[in-house]
Amino acid sequence: MAKKGVKNNKQAKRKENRAKEEAALQKLEQLIEEYDPKTQKPSQFQELPISQNLIQGLKEASYSLLTDIQREAIPYALKGNDILGAAKTGSGKTLAFLIPVIEKLNRAKWTDFDGLGALIISPTRELAMQIYEVLLKIGKHFQLSVGLVIGGKDVKFEMERIQKINILIGTPGRILQHMDQSLGFDVSNLQMLVLDEADRILDLGFKKTLDNIVANLPPERQTLLFSATQSKSVSDLARLSLTNPQYIGVKQAEDETATPDSLSQSYITVKLEDKLDTLYSFIKTHLKTKIIVFLSTSKQVHFVYETFRKLQPGMSLMKLHGRQKQTARTETVYKFTKAQHVCLFATDVVARGLDFPTVDWVVQVDAPEDADTYVHRVGRSARAGKSGKALLMLTPSEEEGFLKRLQSKKIEPKKLNIKQNKKKSIKQQLQALCFKDAELKYLGQKAFISYLRSIIINKDKDVFKIEDVDKEAFAKALGLPSAPQVKIKGESKARELKNVSRQLLALSKANDDGEFKEEDKKVRTKYDRMFERQNQNVLSSHYLKIQNDALKDENDDESDSDGEFMSVKRTDHDLVNEDLPDLTAPTSKRAAKRALSKKASLNDKGNAKKLVFDDEGNAHQIYEFQDEDDFKAAGDAKLQKDDFIGKESEVMQVDDESDKKLAKEKKLEKKRKRKEAERLAKEGYNDDPSERDLDAKSDDNSEDERPTKKPKWFQNDKVGGKTSKDDGVLEIEEPETLEDLEALTARLIQD
Structure with a gap:
């Protein structure tokens, strides 16, 4: 009975709290309806018709006094009007739209099951993050879920949680991506759309993206636009479907500037x-x-x-x-x-x-x-x-x-x-x-x-x-030796490509059937991109010259092309018919034998000459006579002779030292082997073939002593020096081959 009484008390308290909340919301609705923005000019947030939880959040975040844009825009936004607000930078426009967003969903008793209630679009990631942080500070006493979707973050992580978000803050590109790819992202119940820095979002860079976003949103919604500078372009407002918007802060005094006085x-x-x-x-x-x-x-x-x-x-x-x-x-x-x-x-x-x-x-x-x-x-x-x-x-x-x-x-x-x-x-x-x-x-x-x-x-x-x-x-x-060559695209084309997506640019190259042209189908590697670049560094022109030479060689001789992007540049030599070898087949056996004989070939043509090729492809003998003029220019012949002999003597001296060192090491090694053989002989290991003197094995006149094969069981009755038959028991090895098995059978029959 006690448990039942406690349960009844909890239910009663819940009903009482719900009744209080309902009464507070009804009172809040009444205050908003009675509020006159034209006559009432509050100076503090607590004077506005907003909930106590929001007033407490603003106080804890150190927000107390209203700015001009907040005083003018918040009351109209609370009444459900579309807002087109403009104010100087640093005048508090963020709170001017965050407060109506929170109050709108609070009065509608918004929950996680209701889906997305408010969408806030920012032109930059940093501004979206700033709005997100401010919203978390002032709205921490409400049971509303807030999400931030911007480029550079994990898309899969956002997709898993976006369906449970009540207030979504993001950049245009990422929001449109979720509309296209996230299955649980439903905007059919959207109550409010907010565009911060609306003039930037409405410009050429985000025009198509914003049009696609607005096309997915329900027309029955409240729209708020805020910026430091703004226009009343009819075409821009028509795209956003604004209905009788309130222009806040657009008109300025004649002597008032758009920048702060301080x-x-x-x-x-x-x-x-x-x-x-x-x-x-x-x-x-x-x-x-x-x-x-x-x-x-x-x-x-x-x-x-x-x-x-x-x-x-x-x-x-x-x-x-x-x-x-x-x-x-x-x-x-x-x-x-x-x-x-x-x-x-x-x-x-x-x-x-x-x-x-x-x-x-x-x-x-x-x-x-x-x-x-x-x-x-x-x-x-x-x-x-x-x-x-x-x-x-x-x-x-x-x-x-x-x-x-x-x-x-x-x-x-x-x-x-x-x-x-x-x-x-x-x-x-x-x-x-x-x-x-x-x-x-x-x-x-x-x-x-x-x-x-x-x-x-x-x-x-x-x-x-x-x-x-x-x-x-x-x-x-800038520290450059000269001005780089610049290839400027068409003015209108460059402006269009300034903010266009690379994926959209790739799709634009496809035809109506979704197929790409032949030149667009080619896979471009990192090497292709490297050679296509201009003014990369000091070697750019050199790289391009190498590529052009390689392509030229490839076109000249297609049979030698292996698909490489670089090849050796070859020099064409003048050929003399008398110097070319006779490639005709021999007509007799004697001629064929003579052609295949190296000795006969040397007798006819003399000793072979070894040639080396320089960087230009010219052939030279290893030892060539020096030109007479160069020899005379080098000085006196006797001095040149003495200098040459001196250098060669130094080389010979170095080689002699290395040869002496090598001979000494060989002598020591031979002595070590001899000592090792004497030691083994003294210990009595001469009879063991596996421990014989190493010098004996390396001696050319000595015969190799191979270990004798172990006799098969059927070739000798003794195995290991013992009789295989002892006390009537025949000890044999396990037969390994068919011949062994037949011999064992015959042996057993005889026994």
Whole structure:
């Protein structure tokens, strides 16, 4: 009875808790319905119509005050409206969409059995990881499962768990991959779609991927778009199926800029070939700061990082770009976040949304592709009201055009002048490094090529002009002896291939039947790829010359082709018919015998001459007479004779010493054998054939004494000196052959 009473008490408590939860949710729904975003302007999170569990999570994560974008966007999102939000970098956009996501699923009483409820898409892996970490902090008091799917992680591990996820955060490519390959990934019940850095996701690089993702999502959903810079393009919004979206933070005051007020912005005019000198000098004079250096391409980041490491400016250096493995990228983000005095070389993969604490300087060595990218780059500093500085390097040809682009965003950086006494040139050091290290030279060549291609594929031709680039001066600034030859693809083609998947590119080569062309069916090995590359290192042209010579020889003589990619280059010799041997068959037996006789051949043609061939394929005798002029030029004949005799005497002396040493060793060995034979004779082992004197065995005049064969049982009645018949018992060996068996039978019959 006691157990039954306890059970009833537990059920009662459960019912009571459920009733409280239902009442709290109903009250929350009522508060949201009564909330007026236009009139109510809360300053703290606890003043919003959100659940107590979320307020507690925000408090424990040290979030208390609302930012402008949060104050404007969260109430509309809680009411179920689609949001198109834009705000300055570092203004708290992450919480502006995470809070509505959690509250949406909480009010719907979402469980693991309901499947995926919210999908958050980020353009970069690092930003997706950051959103994931923030969500875990503020939502730890809710029974919601959260998943992160990004490139570089184990796909099979994600596939096994993705069907149990309520909130999924990921990059566009990996999300689409799971939609195509994961069997348990069901998005039919999706309640909310969030796009962070929406302008980047909506651009050319992710257009097709995003269209495929949205095509799989249900149209009855809530959509939130957030970014620091945003457009109201009708075509972009139509793709996302936004219905009457609320524009939050899009309109700005006339004198308000898109960058934080606490950010100090400046620029300098510097030639392209002097940028690395300026950057190195800047780092040397700011050793006690935290710096992010932006470059256009990953090849440039790799080259600058490796060369500056060898130059050792005096502070820790890091690199981060999209071609690194995910483990290295994650480790770099973690170390840079924790470090105080460090310089990070990075591409625009770092420019979006990442929250690095206390970044003092943002240095843009290469100008960004547009003003929006500039806003995102400088937004890594001066976050959440803190101060920061930004420096932009512009070439003389870029200065006027790019400053106009910034003025359209109400951004007017101050121009600074470089102090020449603080500037240090590293051109000669870079040239010395590239001369000593072929790998660095290769990286410099790739950096040179990638920068030129980034200029060509840029859309803004009024700012970025390839004809204004001094290629030779830029190559020398990178430490290269000369400018590498660059083959630039078509402008539109290069822009399309910039972000396209390799798998999609391979499929695009197939015809309508899914079959590839003959030239595409050929399997390309690593050697094929090696020879197809250009400007790899100092031996690139040499490798290609070897390959061309090998192919030429193969075409000249197909019968000698064994499928090798290198062959010996042969020299054609002039043949004289008189010198050729007579290859006709002998007509008589005497002639045949004479032809096969070496002695007769030598009598006819003289002694054979041994020839050697030089590198050019010319034949020479081993001993040739020296030319008379060369002999006279070498000096007096007597001195040459004495010199030759002296050298030969030294050689003979060395050979005599080695011969004497060898003769002495043989004499000692013979003496040792003789002593050993005397010892054996003294001990009485002469009668044993197995222990005879070793000299006797090696003597040519002595006869070999072989051990006598053991007689068969039927050849001798005595075995081992004993009679085989003793006391009527016949002792025999086991017969081994048929003859032995027949002899044994006859013996037994006779006995």
